[in-house]
Amino acid sequence: MSLRLRLLLYIGISLTALWTLVATWMFIDARQSLGQALDNRLAASARMVAGLVSQFPEPQDIAAMGDKPLDVVARDGVACEVSLVRGEVVIETVARTAGSPELMHADPGFSTYIYGNKRWRTYVLRQGDVQIATADSIDVREALVKELILSAGVPFVVALFGTLIVLWLGITRGLAPVERIRSLLARRRPGDDSPLPEVKAPVELQPLLHTIEQLLERLQDAIVRERRFTDSAAHELRTPLTGVKTHIQVAKLALQRRDEKATMEAALTSADQGVQQLQNILQRLLDLARLEGHSVAKEVSDPIEAASIAIEALKPMYGDSIGRISVQGADNSRPVRAARPLLVGAIQNLIDNAIRYAPTDTPITIRLEPQSNGTMHISVLDEGAGLNAQERAQAVNRFWRGDPKIPGYGLGLSIVNAIARRHAGAFELLERDGGGLEARLTLPVAGDTTLS
Numbered sequence: 001m002s003l004r005l006r007l008l009l010y011i012g013i014s015l016t017a018l019w020t021l022v023a024t025w026m027f028i029d030a031r032q033s034l035g036q037a038l039d040n041r042l043a044a045s046a047r048m049v050a051g052l053v054s055q056f057p058e059p060q061d062i063a064a065m066g067d068k069p070l071d072v073v074a075r076d077g078v079a080c081e082v083s084l085v086r087g088e089v090v091i092e093t094v095a096r097t098a099g100s101p102e103l104m105h106a107d108p109g110f111s112t113y114i115y116g117n118k119r120w121r122t123y124v125l126r127q128g129d130v131q132i133a134t135a136d137s138i139d140v141r142e143a144l145v146k147e148l149i150l151s152a153g154v155p156f157v158v159a160l161f162g163t164l165i166v167l168w169l170g171i172t173r174g175l176a177p178v179e180r181i182r183s184l185l186a187r188r189r190p191g192d193d194s195p196l197p198e199v200k201a202p203v204e205l206q207p208l209l210h211t212i213e214q215l216l217e218r219l220q221d222a223i224v225r226e227r228r229f230t231d232s233a234a235h236e237l238r239t240p241l242t243g244v245k246t247h248i249q250v251a252k253l254a255l256q257r258r259d260e261k262a263t264m265e266a267a268l269t270s271a272d273q274g275v276q277q278l279q280n281i282l283q284r285l286l287d288l289a290r291l292e293g294h295s296v297a298k299e300v301s302d303p304i305e306a307a308s309i310a311i312e313a314l315k316p317m318y319g320d321s322i323g324r325i326s327v328q329g330a331d332n333s334r335p336v337r338a339a340r341p342l343l344v345g346a347i348q349n350l351i352d353n354a355i356r357y358a359p360t361d362t363p364i365t366i367r368l369e370p371q372s373n374g375t376m377h378i379s380v381l382d383e384g385a386g387l388n389a390q391e392r393a394q395a396v397n398r399f400w401r402g403d404p405k406i407p408g409y410g411l412g413l414s415i416v417n418a419i420a421r422r423h424a425g426a427f428e429l430l431e432r433d434g435g436g437l438e439a440r441l442t443l444p445v446a447g448d449t450t451l452s
Contacts, residue, residue: 003175003178004168004171004172004175007171008164008167008168008171011167011171012164012167015160015163015164015167016160019156019160023152023153023156026152027148027149027152030148030152031145031148034141034144034145034148035141038121038136038141038144039110039121039123041078041136042078042110042121042122042123042134042135042136043123043125043134045078045080045134046080046123046124046125046132046133046134047125049080049082049132049134050125050127050130050132053082053127053130053132054127077136077137077140078097078134078135078136079096079097079099079100079101079103079120079134079135079136080096080097080100080132080133080134080135081093081095081096081097081100081102081103081104081132081133081134081135082094082095082096082130082131082132083103083104083130083131083133084129084130084131085126085129085130085131086129091104091105091131092104100135101113101115101116101118101120101135102115103115103122103124103133103135104131104133106122106124106133106135107124108124108125108126109123109124110122110123111123111124112138118137118138118139119137119138119139120135120136120137120138121135121136121137121138121141122134122135123135177199177200177201177202177205178205180199180200180201181199181201181205181208181209181212184196184197184199185212193220195213195216196209196212196213196216237278240274240275240277240278241274241278243270243271243274244271244274244275244278247267247268247270247271247274248267248271250263250264250267251263251264251267251268251271254267324360324362324363324364325351325363325364325365325366326363326364326365326366327365327366327367327368328365328366328367328368329367329368329369330368332368332369332370333368333370333376334370334376334445334446335445335446336376336423336443336444336445336446337423337444337445337446338423338443339423342419342422342423343419343423343443345415345419346415346416346419346420346441347366347378347380347441349412349413349415349416350380350412350416350439350441351364351366351380352412353380353412353413353439354380354381354382354384354437354439356406357382357384357385357402357403357406357437358382358383358384358436359383359384362382362383362384362436363383364380364381364382365379365380365381365382366378366379366380367379367380367381370445371442374444374445375425375442375443375444375445376442376443376444376445377440377441377442378440378441378442378443379438379439379440379441380438380439381432381436381437381438381439382436382437383432383434383435383436384436384437385435386431386432386435386436386437387402387429387431387437389431392428392429392430392431392437395413395429396413396414396416396417396427396429397414398410398411398414399411413427413429413439416439416441419441420441420442420443423443423444424443424444425441425442425443425444426441426442427439427440427441427442428440428442
């Protein structure tokens, strides 16, 4: 259902229901007022006839007045009857209007009776031995009510449909800026990185336009990053692929010659190393794509101690280098809510990066520091050459390496940064006062974070 039709239904049904309630209320009130007015007319007619009757000195002279004094009452559609009350039982009618029902036995005051298969509203007034009864037909009253409904209902229905038409036009005009924005985005070509042209829109739509502009900027940034990533990945993969191809060709040539077994084995070994390098690069690319494309919330179970994770990260690797690695602040460590394999991988990447770029005779420290703002700092400190401010900003980019001569793929710090962001944390590289580099991973402690 379109927004235009939905708004028309919501507002139209609300207005129709409200107007119907008001119209029903007014109709009931008007019907009651009309009934009271007609009842008052019956009572006034009876009192007028009573005034005429009171001019006769004797009740017996009433019969001599005939029907002429009642003609005035009959012109208003009111039936009237004058009777003499003799004793408790006998009532004698002495005068009545033409077509008047027999009202001699009607109760005093207002009543509703059926006479001659017709309903009548009656009013009976007694003055001594004289009874004056007036009545009008209920059918006449109902006809007046129907005329009232038609006279008020037809304009109401016309006004209601007119309101719905005006409402439809107003909603269409009010949604015109949305249609302009949709048309503007529909005409936008792929790859167009120009800002949105100015669109006249009400205040309520300005946040939407601002959000769309921000979304387009983020999409453009993502496209630029992916383009750079693709270029870098193609370059990084081209080198080992070229090496593998070259070594296979060397092996083929060695196979065709005698006494070249050693050359062939060396070429195949180098090709195998190139394949292993390709496999490692592809695995890290897959890990990075997984981190940037999916939530890790389902992988998180119970809170884990950062100290135990740091120690666990040291066990499966580093051989002789493990002696130069120490852990500080394990006693003050607080549990963090994170996916254990990812956190272990992040710390291992930081340690591996420190081992690659720091001299072999310098220590490497894993420092755990709980913070007052509900976070935990997990830092890996080395005493290598360090990085300047520009290099520290670029180091988290994929395939960036500080020294191309040092073996590596340029993906480790990118993976650590992605792990930090997926756990609502942060990753930064800091310069140490005594030289070297501090790679700081900040994670919220358990109970203080909501994973994305």
